[in-house]
Ligand code: SF4
């Protein structure tokens with residue numbers, strides 16, 4: 033095993049841009065057509081964390097996306113941020129974290145690594161199951177919900193945030209680290225950097241296992257919102273209304 | 284011709300001294316010429332390139348050399364400095380010509396061809412001119428000295444300035460005394476035409492010993508020659524180097540629309556050819572373009588840009604004068620990083636791209652272009668704040684700065700029809716018009732007026748995308764060009780021929796920057812379009828006796844030279860009371876160049892300073908013509924508690940309020 037510079041694997045998820053998603057007003061179902069894809073925000077934090085470690089100590093960052101043909105655009109962006117090597121595994125159908133964990137862990141096993149860094153959950157399904165499942169499949173400890181990562185010679189120190197206090201954890205390499213959003217402010221590559229990065233090769237592979245989903249979506253309708261959406265442009269008029277509403281709510 | 288009128292030859296100046304004169308002036312001339320050539324050759328410009336340039340551009344060069352150089356076209360705007368410059372410049376020019384005439388007549392024509400040209404009436408005229416030239420120079424120098432000593436304005440006065448001014452003063456005094464002594468020696472009646480020296484000559488006693496007089500003359504003459512030589516040698520190292528370098532700069536300047544930033548690459552081409560190995564922006568001074576380096580050499584450190592810059596006035600650490608001066612100081616070595624070597628990161632973002640510095644610079648330097656190059660590099664190095672990152676992200680994801688859903692733009696379709704090829708003009712509401720509550724109101728008003736006047740217009744709704752202006756000025760050329768390509772696609776699809784824009788920034792970018800990417804159309808801002816409707820009687824406005832002041836948006840005014848339409852609108856119903864800073868001297872609201880979207884460190888806020896200027900007019904309304912100015916002024920008036928004193932309205936709203944029916 034090599035220490036300093038580190039071999040880092042970063043797991044990247046590409047999702048529908050949920051901020052741009054609308055729901056069908058009559059059925060309440062999400063309209064996914066025409067919604068662009070983007071890198072999940074926490075994956076950006078994970079990439080940024082990995083790239084910062086590399087920039088400081090040297091090493092190599094390998095990005096893996098379990099996705100589809102369209103995921104190469106996300107990998108280009110990851111390259112532009114500083115990922116060195118990219119692997120896209122096609123065949124992602126979503127929904128089943130067990131399948132995702134299996135596919136990813138099979139791939140990870142073939143690569144040298146000190147750290148696997150990923151977001152602690154993703155904004156489309158919010159299962160938060162992947163880090164734990166990977167840990168069990170790889171038999172590698174998980175240091176979860178990290179807000180800082182300080183790799184040393186043989187071990188890594190991770191600060192994890194709990195509701196009212198921080199916990200500092202240490203683990204010997206290799207480890208899996210899931211990051212929370214507060215860990216950093218992901219950089220935004222310039223368009224030109226993304227284009228430049230786009231010239232680099234991306235390894236495209238196909239997942240060996242099929243998603244035999246044991247999970248069924250029962251409903252994905254938007255909850256009925258009772259929002260009235262009143263807009264006040266003059267603070268003088270808005271403040272009395274606001275205070276009244278807050279008072280009523282407190283009763 | 285009066286007989287016997289002839290310029291006396293200086294027979295009593297021995298040959299040795301004449302040789303000294305010729306050796307010194309000749310070597311000084313060679314030295315200055317060589318220094319001039321080296322100034323440019325050290326930037327990598329070859330002599331053949333210089334000659335080639337002259338061959339191709341000599342006509343423009345002559346006219347520019349005269350208008351900006353000889354006539355100080357921009358300097359004269361400021362009366363004191365203008366008069367001062369013209370006096371010094373023409374004083375020196377006249378003296379140079381008269382000295383050359385003496386040399387020609389006495390040292391070339393007389394010894395070789397035995398005749399002189401300084402005779403008769405011509406000589407009398409010459410005498411008057413020679414003294415006037417000296418007088419002008421002295422007057423100009425005294426003005427320069429007074430300006431510095433009385434500290435009337437903030438000038439970066441260095442020791443250098445004083446050496447020069449006093450050196451030249453001494454030189455002119457020596458000249459006058461030499462002339463006076465010569466008159467005293469010969470006492471020719473016609474010399475009264477040297478009206479200053481004639482009277483000065485009486486300080487030399489009439490019964491003065493001729494030999495002593497000649498001795499004094501010879502010594503003073505030698506001192507005079509050596510002073511001149513010393514000053515000539517000192518020129519390249521002094522502020523007066525600007526006579527040469529600035530004149531060169533204004534002579535060779537290539538003009539382009541002020542509202543157009545340089546295009547470091549063409550994204551469409553790069554995508555097509557796959558060739559993306561170019562640098563964008565300047566990491567180091569060395570990466571600046573050669574014209575920009577030439578620009579920096581011409582800077583006279585006059586401080587005009589600094590005194591006009593809103594970022595300086597607000598107490599941020601940006602100073603356009605220092606930016607240019609810092610570049611100039613290291614331009615040959617070039618190994619200095621733009622940030623933080625030339626300006627700080629904060630300073631780079633503090634520029635509102637208002638172009639007050641560009642307007643002011645008498646020698647046609649564009650100080651703000653240096654800031655843009657620094658920003659371009661910062662963006663390439665991902666050195667941007669969270670807000671800036673959010674801004675760019677929103678542009679990429681939603682093609683508007685707010686990150687709002689693009690389909691929300693369709694809400695405006697309630698107020699105006701969808702554009703199709705049957706429409707005459709496209710009304711471009713812009714992102715503020717689509718998403719900012721106040722901007723939306725203005726867009727509604729404009730569309731209401733257009734409908735009322737029977738204009739056949741349409742809007743694009745969700746097919747509109749940010750035009751990219753701000754991204755470009757924030758240094759993110761790639762995102763700018765992505766948006767440009769998308770918008771041009773739409774324009775071409777609809778065969779758009781004429782656009783009315785709500786925002787001066789959209790206006791400027793469509794008009795001055797889109798052509799480079801293959802789109803040309805007639806672009807008007809709504810102030811121009813509506814002014815025309817009022818003028819044509821299609822919108823009838825009733826007169827009130829309201830006093831209204833007006834804020835010129837930088838991108839209509841200074842950048843595009845449009846000052847009259849907004850004034851016409853205000854005067855159509857009210858009485859315009861100008862602010863102290865108006866028209867080309869108008870002060871930015873503080874929003875431009877992306878500053879609306881992020882915060883920089885400064886002591887005051889630009890918008891508060893501007894608001895105070897508006898309040899000083901005691902007008903009850905402040906007319907604006909840009910949604911960003913509107914928002915900035917509105918914000919300032921809230922925090923300054925001035926809402927009861929002055930109302931902020933777009934010119935379109937003012938028309939609408941005062942419609943006759
Ligand atoms: S463009 Fe305006 S803000 Fe920027 S340096 Fe020039 S005067 Fe200052």
Ligand code: SF4
Nearest residue numbers: 582583585586588644
């Ligand atoms: S850039 Fe122009 S205006 Fe500014 S100090 Fe230099 S010469 Fe003067």
